[in-house]
Amino acid sequence: MERFHHIKKVINNDENLVKRFTRFFELETIKFDSFAKENVYYLDFPLWLAEMVDAGQLSAQQASILNKKEVLQKFNEETVKRLASLLEGKSVKDSERAIDQLLHFEPEVYNVWNFPNCNPLFGTDGYPGRIPGQIVQNVLYYYTNENDLVVDPMAGGGTIIDVCKLMNRRYLAYDIKPIEKDGITEHDIRNGFPDKTKGCDLIFLDPPYHNMVFDFFETVDDFYSFISKLAQNCYNTVKENGVVSLLMGNTNWKGDGFQDLSFQCYKLFIDAGFIPIMRIAVPFITEQFERFDVERAKKEKEMLGLVRDLIIFKKV
Numbered sequence: 001m002e003r004f005h006h007i008k009k010v011i012n013n014d015e016n017l018v019k020r021f022t023r024f025f026e027l028e029t030i031k032f033d034s035f036a037k038e039n040v041y042y043l044d045f046p047l048w049l050a051e052m053v054d055a056g057q058l059s060a061q062q063a064s065i066l067n068k069k070e071v072l073q074k075f076n077e078e079t080v081k082r083l084a085s086l087l088e089g090k091s092v093k094d095s096e097r098a099i100d101q102l103l104h105f106e107p108e109v110y111n112v113w114n115f116p117n118c119n120p121l122f123g124t125d126g127y128p129g130r131i132p133g134q135i136v137q138n139v140l141y142y143y144t145n146e147n148d149l150v151v152d153p154m155a156g157g158g159t160i161i162d163v164c165k166l167m168n169r170r171y172l173a174y175d176i177k178p179i180e181k182d183g184i185t186e187h188d189i190r191n192g193f194p195d196k197t198k199g200c201d202l203i204f205l206d207p208p209y210h211n212m213v214f215d216f217f218e219t220v221d222d223f224y225s226f227i228s229k230l231a232q233n234c235y236n237t238v239k240e241n242g243v244v245s246l247l248m249g250n251t252n253w254k255g256d257g258f259q260d261l262s263f264q265c266y267k268l269f270i271d272a273g274f275i276p277i278m279r280i281a282v283p284f285i286t287e288q289f290e291r292f293d294v295e296r297a298k299k300e301k302e303m304l305g306l307v308r309d310l311i312i313f314k315k316v
């Protein structure tokens, strides 16, 4: 009964809700109090949002973006809370785009994933090599469960962290040059995985490839020996039946011609003891090339690379 009075108070405080509910109960024969009991969360939501605004965790505009029937239908209470905390500090425009994308998010059913842009909720704006968080969302959807431990040893702008927070996975994220973001620890993966990663459920690998690869490796052989050691270390770290996902593009190595990095890496992971369980095409978008690149490539009979693979391995 106390709850019922509380709900009534909430509704009375919100003019729009009063109108909506009055109209609704005129049309429906069900009793208000039985309805209210079953829908406490829905009725409480505007009040909870108002509290978040008072606490400075959401702006009033962000609260109104979240205050939608679709949000409550798509996400449970815990997820909405995590979502709200991820919105902290985001602009209204980015918040709108992020929520819109999440409302439309469905796991990819085919093994070709096209993501033309990054969900603003995940990762760091302008970080070189930032990937769309939608890639991580799908990997975690297919290969992990809530509370699983996910490790990203080359976390860059921390896309993995934001997706793990939303999807309620535990995470450990490292980078050789960590940016200032909570949760990324400085660590050079060439020295192996930190002890506390042992027995993790999934390792997400997004190493330097494409043009970034040249910032880290002198020769293509240096790159392959890095991946070979990484594959062995992954094998010794991930739990039995655990999963490793590797995102890898191909490259034209310093003018020495096409290097099929993903194909070579695929072999190195098998050598380390893994079995491949899925290969997904995650192409780059054409917009990354300037008109000038396109014209030059045509003239010089050189194809521009959009192929990128996401290879999923299992330790058996």
Ligand SMILES: C[S@@+](CC[C@H](N)C(=O)[O-])C[C@H]1O[C@@H](n2cnc3c(N)ncnc32)[C@H](O)[C@@H]1O
Residues within 6 Å of the ligand: 123, 124, 127, 128, 129, 130, 131, 132, 153, 154, 155, 156, 157, 158, 159, 160, 174, 175, 176, 177, 187, 188, 189, 190, 206, 207, 208, 209, 212, 216
């Ligand atoms: C492609 S970026 C990762 C981008 C990230 N997934 C994101 O969405 O922001 C590759 C990252 O690997 C890191 N890296 C390169 N060599 C490393 C090493 N030996 N140990 C740890 N991190 C390394 C780089 O600093 C870079 O941030």
